[in-house]
Amino acid sequence: MFSGRSVKSGHEDAFLLESVIDEKTEAVCDAGKGSENMKILNTPLKVGSLELKTRLVMPPMATEKTADGLVNGDILRYYDEKTRSGGLGLVVTEHVYVSPEGKASPRQISAAGDDAVEGFKKLAGVIHRNGVPVILQINHAGSMTQADPETEKISCSAVINPRFAARGIRILPRAMDIEDIERVRDCYVKAAVRAKAAGMDGVEVHSAHGYLLNQFYSPLTNLREDEYTGATVEGRTRLQCEIIKAIREVCGKDFLISVRLGAADHMPGGSEAGDVPEAAERFQKAGADMISITGGLCGFILKDREQGWFSELSEAAKAGTELPVLLTGGITDAYHAEKLLEEKKADLIGIGRALLTDSELPAKMIKE
Numbered sequence: 001m002f003s004g005r006s007v008k009s010g011h012e013d014a015f016l017l018e019s020v021i022d023e024k025t026e027a028v029c030d031a032g033k034g035s036e037n038m039k040i041l042n043t044p045l046k047v048g049s050l051e052l053k054t055r056l057v058m059p060p061m062a063t064e065k066t067a068d069g070l071v072n073g074d075i076l077r078y079y080d081e082k083t084r085s086g087g088l089g090l091v092v093t094e095h096v097y098v099s100p101e102g103k104a105s106p107r108q109i110s111a112a113g114d115d116a117v118e119g120f121k122k123l124a125g126v127i128h129r130n131g132v133p134v135i136l137q138i139n140h141a142g143s144m145t146q147a148d149p150e151t152e153k154i155s156c157s158a159v160i161n162p163r164f165a166a167r168g169i170r171i172l173p174r175a176m177d178i179e180d181i182e183r184v185r186d187c188y189v190k191a192a193v194r195a196k197a198a199g200m201d202g203v204e205v206h207s208a209h210g211y212l213l214n215q216f217y218s219p220l221t222n223l224r225e226d227e228y229t230g231a232t233v234e235g236r237t238r239l240q241c242e243i244i245k246a247i248r249e250v251c252g253k254d255f256l257i258s259v260r261l262g263a264a265d266h267m268p269g270g271s272e273a274g275d276v277p278e279a280a281e282r283f284q285k286a287g288a289d290m291i292s293i294t295g296g297l298c299g300f301i302l303k304d305r306e307q308g309w310f311s312e313l314s315e316a317a318k319a320g321t322e323l324p325v326l327l328t329g330g331i332t333d334a335y336h337a338e339k340l341l342e343e344k345k346a347d348l349i350g351i352g353r354a355l356l357t358d359s360e361l362p363a364k365m366i367k368e
């Protein structure tokens with residue numbers, strides 16, 4: 001520092017100028033130093049019984065790389081590449097189907113049979129070897145299934161799915177009765193048991209992007225009048241809570257359970273931010289360890305927004321629960337990720353498509 005020093009000669013002027021430049025250069029360098037400036041991104045976080053090394057998460061992204069539903073070499077190589085460089089605190093795998101009638105797409109991975117366990121073991125092994133914990137995202141597509149045409153389509157109510165309808169696909173599902181609900185709940189639990197048997201650290205229950213549990217959550221698709229009623233948040237979250245409780249009972253307290261909540265439909269009459277605190281509180285009471293926030297029937301993309309598209313919704317989730325909240329959507333750099341954490345919009349940040357483009361991005365973000 002030069003404070004208090006008077007400038008007496010040209011030489012000293014030059015010296016002063018150079019020092020000012022040095023100070024400025026230092027300031028610029030400091031602004032880019034990840035380990036000092038990306039403070040929260042680099043801070044470990046306890047989620048359930050796991051200690052995550054960083055706040056960056058690989059969110060679920062379907063690879064569509066299997067023809068027979070089983071994990072194969074292509075899938076293992078892909079997850080190895082995404083986790084090898086470091087920087088990630090957690091991986092949430094792509095969604096896997098819990099029963100054949102709930103298959104979302106022809107090349108989706110299956111968790112519907114015990115033959116899935118061997119592949120899941122290898123998948124967990126690859127990701128663990130790179131020092132990252134992994135949870136399996138489990139899903140039933142409900143009225144958004146692309147199962148064989150002969151397979152009966154089911155949903156909470158006989159309503160054409162608005163997300164499919166927007167793509168010109170109009171399938172009228174049969175409304176599930178209580179036996180269907182119990183059977184599907186059981187399929188989620190069996191899938192979680194398979195994940196645990198394979199050495200995965202937990203599961204994520206998919207209740208977003210228009211799939212079955214989102215169909216229960218959205219007042220646009222849930223027209224039920226029984227205890228799963230679409231008229232209250234309690235009814236709209238009952239099945240998710242039953243699934244969480246049942247998985248907790250069978251898989252134990254150290255098995256991480258996350259819920260991915262499609263927190264708002266962004267459609268008239270759909271789910272909205274005001275519902276989120278109560279939903280989050282209910283998931284916590286049911287035994288969840290973490291809440292992941294994304295879109296509902298609108299899907300996972302919202303255009304013309306700042307990075308962290310669903311940040312109002314993740315903030316709403318934080319208002320209802322002490323559980324760690326993960327926010328994903330449009331985040332591509334360390335500055336915005338850190339800012340969202342600093343502003344307490346979320347505790348964890350998902351990096352999806354940007355990680356597809358650059359496998360080393362998380363490592364760069366925390367070192368930057």
Ligand SMILES: Cc1cc2nc3c(=O)[nH]c(=O)nc-3n(C[C@H](O)[C@H](O)[C@H](O)COP(=O)(O)O)c2cc1C
Pocket residue numbers: 059060061062063093094095137206208209260294300301328329330331350351352353354
């Ligand atoms: C190719 C692709 C596949 C996806 N598959 C899933 C999925 O299986 N489950 C899920 O919950 N979200 C899925 N998503 C949504 C992502 O998890 C994420 O929410 C979305 O890409 C927005 O985040 P981003 O802007 O960081 O990419 C998928 C997204 C992409 C691009």
